[in-house]
Amino acid sequence: MAMKIKFNPNLDFQRDAINSVIRVFEGQEKGTSRFTVSALPEEGMFTNTEGVGNRLKLLEEDILKNVQSVQIENGLRPDEILNEGLDFTIEMETGTGKTYVYLRSMFELYEKYGFSKFIIVVPSVAIREGVYKSLEMTEEHFNQLYDNTPYDYFIYDSDKLGQVRNFATSQHLQIMVINIDAFRRSFTNPELEKKANIIHRSHDRMNGQKPIEYIQSTNPIVIIDEPQSVDTTNKSAKAIESLNPLCTFRYSATHIDKYHMLYKLDSVDAYERKLVKQIEVAGIQVDDAHNKAFIEVHDVNNRKGSPEATISFDQFKVGKVKRVKRRVSHGADIFEYSGGREVYDGYIISEIYAEKGKEFVKFGTDIYVKKGETIGGVDEDTLKRLQIRKTIDEHLDKELRLRNRGIKVLSLFFIDRVANYRQYDEDGNQLNGKYAQMFEEEYRKAIASPKYSELFDGVDKDTIAEKVHDGYFSIDTKGRGSKKQEFFTDTSGTTKDDGDTYNLIMKDKERLLDLDTKLKFIFSHSTLREGWDNPNVFQICTLNETNSTIKKRQEIGRGLRIAVDQDGERVYGFDVNTLTVMANESYDDFAKELQKEIEKEEGIKFGVVEEYSFASIPVLDESGESKNLGVELSAKIYEHFKQQEYIDKRGKIQDKLRLDIKGDVVNVPEEVKEQKAQITSMLRKLAGKLNIKNADDKREVKLNKQVLLDEDFKQLWDKIKYKTTYRVDFDSEKLIENCAKALRDQLRVSKARFRYETSKLAMDRGGVHAGDPN
Numbered sequence: 087m088a089m090k091i092k093f094n095p096n097l098d099f100q101r102d103a104i105n106s107v108i109r110v111f112e113g114q115e116k117g118t119s120r121f122t123v124s125a126l127p128e129e130g131m132f133t134n135t136e137g138v139g140n141r142l143k144l145l146e147e148d149i150l151k152n153v154q155s156v157q158i159e160n161g162l163r164p165d166e167i168l169n170e171g172l173d174f175t176i177e178m179e180t181g182t183g184k185t186y187v188y189l190r191s192m193f194e195l196y197e198k199y200g201f202s203k204f205i206i207v208v209p210s211v212a213i214r215e216g217v218y219k220s221l222e223m224t225e226e227h228f229n230q231l232y233d234n235t236p237y238d239y240f241i242y243d244s245d246k247l248g249q250v251r252n253f254a255t256s257q258h259l260q261i262m263v264i265n266i267d268a269f270r271r272s273f274t275n276p277e278l279e280k281k282a283n284i285i286h287r288s289h290d291r292m293n294g295q296k297p298i299e300y301i302q303s304t305n306p307i308v309i310i311d312e313p314q315s316v317d318t319t320n321k322s323a324k325a326i327e328s329l330n331p332l333c334t335f336r337y338s339a340t341h342i343d344k345y346h347m348l349y350k351l352d353s354v355d356a357y358e359r360k361l362v363k364q365i366e367v368a369g370i371q372v373d374d375a376h377n378k379a380f381i382e383v384h385d386v387n388n389r390k391g392s393p394e395a396t397i398s399f400d401q402f403k404v405g406k407v408k409r410v411k412r413r414v415s416h417g418a419d420i421f422e423y424s425g426g427r428e429v430y431d432g433y434i435i436s437e438i439y440a441e442k443g444k445e446f447v448k449f450g451t452d453i454y455v456k457k458g459e460t461i462g463g464v465d466e467d468t469l470k471r472l473q474i475r476k477t478i479d480e481h482l483d484k485e486l487r488l489r490n491r492g493i494k495v496l497s498l499f500f501i502d503r504v505a506n507y508r509q510y511d512e513d514g515n516q517l518n519g520k521y522a523q524m525f526e527e528e529y530r531k532a533i534a535s536p537k538y539s540e541l542f543d544g545v546d547k548d549t550i551a552e553k554v555h556d557g558y559f560s561i562d563t564k565g566r567g568s569k570k571q572e573f574f575t576d577t578s579g580t581t582k583d584d585g586d587t588y589n590l591i592m593k594d595k596e597r598l599l600d601l602d603t604k605l606k607f608i609f610s611h612s613t614l615r616e617g618w619d620n621p622n623v624f625q626i627c628t629l630n631e632t633n634s635t636i637k638k639r640q641e642i643g644r645g646l647r648i649a650v651d652q653d654g655e656r657v658y659g660f661d662v663n664t665l666t667v668m669a670n671e672s673y674d675d676f677a678k679e680l681q682k683e684i685e686k687e688e689g690i691k692f693g694v695v696e697e698y699s700f701a702s703i704p705v706l707d708e709s710g711e712s713k714n715l716g717v718e719l720s721a722k723i724y725e726h727f728k729q730q731e732y733i734d735k736r737g738k739i740q741d742k743l744r745l746d747i748k749g750d751v752v753n754v755p756e757e758v759k760e761q762k763a764q765i766t767s768m769l770r771k772l773a774g775k776l777n778i779k780n781a782d783d784k785r786e787v788k789l790n791k792q793v794l795l796d797e798d799f800k801q802l803w804d805k806i807k808y809k810t811t812y813r814v815d816f817d818s819e820k821l822i823e824n825c826a827k828a829l830r831d832q833l834r835v836s837k838a839r840f841r842y843e844t845s846k847l848a849m850d851r852g853g854v855h856a857g858d859p860n
Contacts, residue, residue, distance in 0.1 A: 089600050091621075092654040093186060093227045099351055099361065103176055103187045106160060106349040107335060108194050110174065112152045114144050116200040121303045123255055137254045139304035140201045140332045153346055158714050161702035162347050172333035173345035179356035180339045181363070181619065181646030185220045188309050188337050189261075193232050195307065196259045203253065203304040205329060206263045209315035214241060217263050217311060219595060235259060242268055244284035247297050254300040262306075266316050269298065270325045286328075302330035309335050314342045339643070358771070362646040363624075363663040366846045367676045368480065370472050370668075378462040379429040381420070383455045384411065386438060386445035392416070393438035395447045397455075402427050420449070429462075467520065470629050473668050474499075474521070475528040477627040480666045481606070482538050484624050488662065489541065492652035494599050497625035498644055499609045506629070507557050507609045521629055525607065526551040550604070557609035595620060601652060621647035621656075627668035642667055642680075664846070695737045695772055697721045703764045719758060723765065726755045739773050747773055 119141040178184040237259035308331040382398040402425035420433035437448035445457035623645030700720040732743035
């Protein structure tokens, strides 16, 4: 029997997110709206049909009170007013089940208030297919949970407009999944209507009406998945508005526009609660790589009337050598730009040639570097081979630990050119690209180790390397008839060609988790960078010929989910759930960049107290009922901490507060003395684990006058107290000669060496920290 992922309906953080949405409509009466749907000819007769839509009876001030109550309880800044359109935000870290949360929220809204029409708007084919797969995977789960409540779900298809009509007329729960590109093109000018999406065009099959009009009449609740990629442009925002939504709920880990935040489970919360994998950064560092003149030519152009080039070189500055990128023109002296590094002596640009296809930069009299080429650097293929080998080693080590627990280990490689992994000859026969060839060679070497022998009992080691890896790429069909060939091409992840690829990925998601499935190493160009993840991805390696342009959060998001075993059950704990990221930089740099992205995308202010930070702390009122501390008291605590110089005027936590937290002597206002423990606990999370010296460790050293008066000490002092002068006489010319000889005979310039290190990342409210290297 095929393995099926199981869903736990009792996870507290998911229930909190669902309840936060349900409580927005507290007090709403259960009911629907009715409207007439234009009749259609059926077998020569006209049939009148009644449409069913969502109906909202609550007043705006009632909704605002509900929203404020939810926000205070969830520790969020309460909104003073509601923006027109009822837009709400739910922020959940990648891997914590946001798709499950919004799907289940639909059932709850239907059951409690009678809201029956929902539209899920997604930014790409990848996410669309992922959502549909989630609907398939959860169907049995929701049938059991909601007593077989009848419901329909479908992907909007302009060739199946009957589904749109059924969406409008059905009395059951209806869920439509639609890509933003399917309804973004709309024109009010009748002459331009043919250029609009079909959903905005009058249609004979719908008695001259537009499909969008059927949707508008239902007043649907719109769920926007990854809104930062959906409605950040005016055209997209108008497209969402054209659906005539009753309200919108936006779900993402990285919102840009945050409308009325209802629930927030950010990356720090998820990490501290062990709801996602721990991140381990592995990197291959290159030592002694600056002993040669490194030059890389990125671009050559003649846009300003005279040729210019963009190059990289190694620059000495503030005591360190760092690789920098700079625009240069004819006559530029790289020796000067490099901070006077001798290896660049004579590297003066004598020519920049900008003819398309032949671009190059000439240094001195005989050094030519073409656009896209590098001189003086480490061999990139050697570096990539090492990355592949180390990823294989990490993979096999985890297999040894986890296979007996029924956990399938997967590894994911990102590449920038499909041809580096897969190629075709003139007859269309598939050939290995250089990365596939490297992988198979390194895999055969790795599994030859006796260390991994138990993993390959009864396995043909000569052929297994070819079966454990594969690539998911978009298929570009070339030729016709008997000459029809399929080639795998580089795509952006949004074209129609991507559709078949994504279907394959989503349909095989659970099969990939089966221990009997040989595929373990997945290569991808762009198709798996968003909208796809698998709980058992334990290694992610980016094989780029240039520095990775993938954001750290986007990269690690593919493997953050908690692993599942062969019974489909989640297996919690960092002892199992560690995601190893093969980075193109040091673990410290990775941690710093990841923290910057989190701060920018999630709005997290590491090490900062805010006025509403304590509003959600529970207290008992005079009658013994539980309530929240509230915004006013939280603001009072905030001002008190400023007076105590615990925080600065922007709320940044000072060392004085950290020391008082450590000594458990935090000074709080008199009216919240009983809540001191909860306040201190929250401050401990916000302060983080920054490296500060403990004033308590200081020791006072007192002068022992008895020692000074001792006769033995006096005699010693009398011997050493006198000033001493001395003179060194040496032959300057001889010294210079000896130094020159030593430099000539003994100086050795080391070759570049590769060094492999790993470090686990820790994440708290103080920031993202890299541990000591392993």
